[in-house]
Amino acid sequence: MSLDRPARLRRRAATLGLVGLFAALATAPAALAAPDPTAVSATIPTDPDRTAGTRLGDVRVLAHFDRAAGQVAESIALEPGGSVVIGMISARQVVRVARNGALQVLATMPLPPGGGTTTPVVGAPDVTGVARSDSGAVYFLYSSGQGGLTGIWQLRRSGEPRLVVPLPADTFPNALVIDGRRHRFLATDSAGGRIWQAPLSGGEASVWSADPALTPVGFFGANGMKIHDGAVWATNSDRGTIVRIPVTKDGGSGRAEVRATGLEGIDDFDFTGRNSEILAAINQSSKLVRVSADGAHETLLGADDGMQGTTAVRVRGNRVYVTNGANLAGNDPTLMLAKLQRR
Secondary structure (H helix, E strand, O other), rough: EEOOHHHHHHHOOOOOOOOOHHHHHHHOOOOOOOOOOOOOEHHHHHHHOHHHHOEEEEEEEEEOOHHHOOOOEEEEEEOOOOOOOEEEEOEEEEEEEEEOOEEEEEEEOOOOOOOOOOOOOOOOOEEEEEEEEEOOOOOEEEEEOOOOOOOEEEEEEOOOEEEEOOOOOOOOOEEEEHHHHHEEEEEOOOOOOOOEEEOOOOOOEEEOOHHHOOOOOOOOOEEEEEEOEEEEEEEEEOOOEEEEEOOOOOOEEEOOOOEEOOOOOEEEEEEOOOOOEEEEOOOOOEEEEEEEOOOOEEEEEHHHHOOOOEEEEEEOOOEEEEEEEEOOOOOOEEEEEEEEOOO
């Protein structure tokens, strides 16, 4: 996720990058993108048909958002019928975009007492990841910089959010995933470089993985996350990597394997349904890339296609939803829709 640079944070280290300060990361030393030497690189089968990978067509804007009002689109949860739920960073909102592009604000989170406190890394309260359960319940992450507000929230039918899983004030919860098989939430912590778990019924959270491959290199570590093929996959924005963390028989975490490198500023991602092929949102350089099973990657959509601070991607069937936060280029945050063309 990304926002504009608040004046009080311009004095921070030059490595400040994703989420409220991503533009500064573009000037950070290249060494910050180096893979974690303590992580284990997997032996990945070479994709025998790399040149015949997925392509995107019929790319169009489904909805425009109000950048001046803080509607920096950050995350996507799919709903039946083609609508989506999106987290809006500095607006502190959860919104629904209908299939025809109509926008409905579902919730706006209040500022913490005193007008807002400095959150870890970012500096301002933010709504980040969103998720939807099989029963239709909508959950989202709020990073407020205060205990009792930071954590996983549920959007109730009454429209009033309620905190279901508190997280420590010094965390920056970013991506939210529901692990239905084990009836739990998983949430990345970009400030602490770890993944938290908590019961789906709510309650106390615990650290599921603090593997070194998730840690930041001065600013922003674990970011996007998905469950796929018996493992939890996550991005590390500072290191420009995608890692795979095996899930053990008892639901615990194995040791992370680096599956792709050279993706500086990577944010969210999703699987295309073609084995372990991935579509990844690269916030720093405003593009959507295809990552093959062997870690090779190529740009599918760029600035000429309307990418502006690309933050999230979700795939359903042959439909691909992409959010742009417009934090690095332009002033037009959008939700875009494209057709998946598997070759």
